Amino acid sequence: MKAVWRAARAAVRRRRLQTVVIGLVLTFTTATIVLALALLESSVAPFDRAFEAQNGAHAVVAFDPAVVSDGQLAETAGLPGVEAAGPFGQVVVEAPPGNELGVPGFNGGRATLVGRPAPDGSIDEPDLWSGRWATAPGEVVLNVLPPYGNGGMPEREPSPLAVPGGPTLTVVGYASSLSATADGWVSPEQMAALHPTATQMLYRFDDNATPADIDAGMAAVTAGLPAGAVLADQSYLTVKDAVVSGTGQYMPFLVAFGLLGLVVAILIVANVISGAVVSGFRHIGVLKAIGFTPRQVVAVYLVMVSVPAVAGAVLGTVIGHFGSQPMLTTAFRGVGLGEVAINPWVDVVAVVGMPLLVLLAALLPAWRAHRLPAAQAISAGSAPRTGRGRKAQLWLSGTRLPRSVSLGLGLPLVRPARTALTMAAVVLGVMTVTFASGLIASVTKYAEVADRTEAVQVYAHPVNPEAAAAMDPEQVRSTMAGLPGAANVVAEVYIPVSALGYAQGVDVDFLQGETAGMGYAEQLVAGRWIGAPGEVVFSSKLLQQLGKQVGDRVTLTLGAGSADVLIVGRMMGGELDNAYADWDLLAAMAPGHEVRPDWITYQVQLDAGADVDGYLAAVREAVPGVSPQANAGLSQYTLTVTSLSTTLTLVLGTVAALGVFNTVVLNARERRRDLGMLKSIGMTPRQVVLMMVTSMAALGVVGGILGVLLGIVVHRQVMPVMGEASQIELPPVLLDVWQPLSLALLGIAGVAMAVLGAYIPARSASRLPIAEVLHNE
């Protein structure tokens, strides 16, 4: 055993660069795997995890203080199978428009404020992600998600919140409650001064899995209370549905990235390690020749690769753990899913699994060496079999290319196994970058298509029903369309209708105005956009549920009226699980059906280059009862996914480049004698570099092309699967995300990866001390 250890230690010392590369590859890949596993773990049931972390409320109930006392409510906490927090004073305040704090209720709407002494307690512990809790009168904490980037801080200093007819509240903190118990929190003293109109109680029930469980819990809680005590109640299952339909559709993308990171990291480690062992065959032969048993030889090699592997795995786990945690927390907090704690099992799997993977990767070639006779092992390591790629080499030597270039081009043909390993590293790297960039482009495109950010720049809706009541929607639309910068304004209203033969209702989005260029067409998976009042476009999910397809007819009914309509298009599903029709269809189907002005949303398409802020200000001035908002670019979800994906892509690209670097180092090492000889007959250092870099560039070109093609194939295979998991049918525009230029750049990335990976060892090879090399070899 001592001999094995000594031989392994000597081998490590002799291969310092290779040892360092293996260590670096293991560090990067282990860190990637920690991130990938943590991502996978966090992506499984993220709502449930975050909800439990916040001790979320299964039911949030507003009681009428005129009907039920605080004492009666406090007694509900003692019921079997029920846990309660409260009572807390609650009031709904009207916020004037213009308070753009990123909180839905605080921009010309109604916001629910709750008086709570602290964010902790047995139920609903909001994630206070910035500032402090409101403890004094005149202070408020807003329920808002942290913005992605910007150091997790709000993008602008919040302006004080003036409660109409009440005090002015200063924003002292931001918190995020997954239970959505309030839009903002104030101290109990402040709440008393605001004269609460309701009393909030938060409940957790032992049985909570289904709506029936929640209903049963609510029945138990309210059984002993006077009739009419409950003003409103909210089940966590409703909140969960809303969150999952938002973030849920992005989770498969994150899972895909986690899996990609895992698979690529494992493949690269296997590649690097098996390459290291294969390159040591000559050394293995020598060890056998001096009396090492085959088992000892295998042991030497396993120890040799294990030393940097263990060091890299430990370092990578530490970096991965402490690097991933803030990254994932920022990402998941950004979508309201709280802090992410990396489970110890992730660290254990990484720190134990990676060295085991290395041992496995080393064992296969080492076992081959174990069976090779010593002489054969020595020759396998020192000289390639001759005649390989002979015709190509002869042809190359006869070309007018500089000899160093033609020699370089011929090198990959000499050692097909090594070439295959190098090629695999390049292909993996380029494939990863191609797939990842395609995924990022698809996710970004999805967000653009879903949010129609390219077509609609401003949304506007009435401030409140009272303001809307005095409006003439057609007048509002024409006023907004007449403001400078406006190109087109479309009004929309959701009206639930029934479809003949379908038990559930269908929410139809009736549109008024020129809708053709408003971005709906990009959401089409099949068929075309509506062109007449008798036509509708349905989401793919709805069509599936109706058992209909494009070209079929369906009868819609609203009240006493009905209309037979033609389905002309199918749209992607997901969040957009609805139907579209012309406003005139509504009038034809149910003349006189009430459309309240406060139900209407106005979509505005601006002229190219128009000033969005200027238009918003103009709308506020021209139509005071309307609150306009910019259709902001990418959503939090998209930013989260793209940021994580970009990080993983960069790390995996670096690891792949290290893999290439490693194989070039091995190549240069194996060819020391040849390089020494070539230099002895007059090859200049520059020619040596050119030859080595050319040999890798050739692989880079082939690997780049293969990697790009594979990346596209994988993207096209994986995207629909992820789409299915997200309940989205992907329109072609989400798959055709590459332009010829971007593909060419991706291909060049393969060459760049190979050339950069080759340059340093090539330079080192060009400086080889010839006399020493020729003497030693």
Place this chain on the structure above:
Amino acid sequence: MSSEDSSGQVVVRLDGVRKEYGDTVALDGVSMEIRAGEAVAVMGPSGCGKSTMLNMVAGLDRPTAGSVTVNGEDLGRLDETGLALFRRHRIGMIFQFFNLLDDLPALDNVALAAQLTGVRASQARKRALELLDELGIADRRDVYPSSLSGGERQRVAVARALMNRPALLLADEPTGALDSVSGEQVMDLLLDLNQIGQTLLIVTHDPQLATRCASRLVEFADGRVVGERSLERAA
């Protein structure tokens, strides 16, 4: 030019050459000259510095002190690229273990030296074939080194060394890895080359090689020149 002619121009001049590897002194103030057309054999026990001296002359290594001049060129003034060009155009080298590229057949191994200078492949192959023919192994031109005998490999190496018509041919134990028959063939080859005017510097342990091919013997011990004498070539 006869090999005995010592009036030729000085091709190699070593002046007080010292080479240290850490604490080890490989060459300790070596001075010597080789004139055009001479065949000089350097002998001495293992580790005496003779191969180190050869490496200095070939520009494969640099002295710690002193100067090496070959064909009027002070090698100390040349950078790595300059040394490469010097090796390419001024010298040819033969090694004990041939140092052929295993991936290339004999003809391409020989032609390679000329192709590095920019000579077109067809021309380089033509000259390489001529050399292989002169050395009697033209029929082995398409054979890879691993399928050649030791003597054949060394002839290919000699052909490669002569490819660019070097002023000086350096040989480091050229028969050291050969059987006696192959060794004889290589000795004859070197003798023939010297007799047509090729300047030779041979490092060897083999007295037979020295007496057969060299006109002068320089003896080394402990990094120094300890003796020098003219030789009567054996028949």
